[in-house]
Amino acid sequence: MPIPRPLGTLEVQDCLLIGLTVRSLVASAHKAGIGAYALDLFSDLDTREKSVKSLTVDYDGRGLRSGSLFACIDKLDPNEKLPVVYAGGFEHNPIQIERIAESRKILGNSASVLAELKNPKLFSNTVSKLGIPAPRTRFDGPESSSVWLYKNAGGSGGLEVRRATEFDFECSADNYYQEFKSGQIVTATVLCTDKYTQIVGFSEQWCAESHSDGEFIYGGAVALSSKSLESNIRSSIENAAALLADHYQFRGLVSLDTIVQNNEWWLLEVNPRPGATFELHEGAESFLAAHCLAFCDQSPTLKSVTNMGEFTAHSVIYASNALTLPSDWEWPMWVRDRAAPGESFEPGDPVCTAYATAGSSEIARNAVEDRHHHIVDMIGKLR
Template sequence: MDLALIALSARPLAASAARAGFAALSLDLFADLDTCAHAARCVRVHKKNGCSFDGDDLVQALATLAPEGLPVVLGGGLEGDPDLMARIAERNPILGNAPATVRVLKDPVALAALCGHLHIPFPAVSLDGNTAATFGGAPVLEKKIGGAGGGHIRRRGAGDVSPPAPGHYLQAEVDGTSMSLLLLANGTAALVVGTSRQWHAQDAEHPFRYGGAAGPVALPPAFAADMHEAALKIARACGLVGLISLDFVVAADRWFLVEVNPRLGATLDIFDVDPLPPLLGLHLAACGGRLPSGLPSPSEAHAAEVIYADRDIVVPVSPWPDHVADRPPAGALVAKGAPLCTVRASGPTVEIAEQRLRVLVGDIRQQFDLARVEAPAS
């Protein structure tokens, strides 16, 4: 075994590890067919509080299955629990950003202060109530500190000035297109891997839940240089290493940084493709201080969308198409609101890749008798 991979859904990491020739132990909440196919060993860890790790079960599984000292790579789902990250690191070194670094970047007040110091536009935040002095009457979102995937975000009702729930914070809502910049950093320098456009998978309970991404796309020319420089400033100031992503909201006349994700994420589906080298291999090298002199662009555009169950679904005995990933096995129960699968498409341009994706997503939704949804705005 070369390394262990831990994420709520480890499939993108496991696929990149297999592409790089690594034998990986995968620990996640799903152990779906694709993750099991890519990993040398695939284990499903117990859930806690909906869609998060049971920390004790995760640590026990790692201690049982991974030798002491086996390096660990983390994906999404642990940034809200730096203490759990520290427990992992006591026995198995984390190849990525340290728990203390993640704690700072996921502290909304600390990140807002850092952005203010670096002159990076960042929406106003508060751990107290919604006041005119803080938000000036702008719409306000309530978010979970360290939350991932957007399912935790809610819009505050007009006139609601109450403080956020424990473990949550308030942030001014800003309108525009959601874009994510993927960087490869070595602690002192960083390279841009690519930019993707993202959209939401909205329903009544989850208005800001992550829906999908497409790329590579270009940043708006008027802001591209400033946004690139902002990302590099954050990476250098925090000494970030490995693959990281920075989420922006871009409007016609302005842009904001809204989140920093100091770990590998969902856009591996977009960028871990030929002719780029396996991104997990680049991540490991960058954690050791090594950056390539440059990176090629993908030969095609790619798009991926997560389909969520709108009711409890028992997966039938039928073959999954090749363009579907994160496939649960036949007989598995997918609870209402949980991810059912990910659909992927490619094409010579982003527009064509997205058009193909819409057709393929529609086919899967029809197969499972799921409600039709509107295509995301381009």
């Protein structure tokens, strides 16, 4: 069990980490000596090894099933003492965060902030008022389906995004259209405190190949050098992050997903919690500890390992068919989110994540793609 130690003027304590997957947060907690109690859909080997205790929560098709979630919370923290950091998985149901906050301290942005960010009408209006470039959003049938995406509000990981067709033109309260923009999918990892907003680093995302749930499923990402973006683009995104942080009163780690094309960029969405790519910038310094400090009236700063010429990429491997890992299964050392031997998967399920680190983004991405295909070949022989 990790031993808590001082960080700044805060005594780092045990923490309850909750989300669809919290493995990267657990690893970050371990670096800081924070005792992690983990709740997610997988409770994989990496999570179990670096947490004090972990439990698996049931999935409801979009996020965490409420009955299972709160039963697991009570089991891990019966005395209601642990502060909570949440990851992705609450976008469609922020009320769960609100309910957790009734009995526990949330080291995260409020449920009301999350709800407003995931309300496409409110978010679109705010972005427009702040003068931040963004794709057009519509709530009725667009004039042409060829340049529009059809989205469900509160979706995450690209699971509820597809290209619009002529049959999609009726919107409910949960559906909307967003203008399609081609280009680099660039994520900014941002640390917000009461004194400043700091972009820690940028990363480029890509979509999974041939996934049964659509063409926009999260496939992976690679850390970028800040110099890989034009200086005016970088400055504009930094300014947008500061405007958004001031408007929503963000604290801790948040992420901005953008599209960059030549000398233009557009904001797609904002996640007011640690995103899927923060770990690509993390070295020995715990980003989770900095996130927690920001909610305790502290003003930490962070440095991306890209500043030292270290670029990491990760790539999610999904099952292409139903399979079960044999009892003697062994993962390569560069794999994380490792499932235990004997675990079964259905087509489309995430199986593991491959990682690679190199001296440039290009080399890291090429290396992780090779490792991705190696794992695909390994599991392709299983049934």
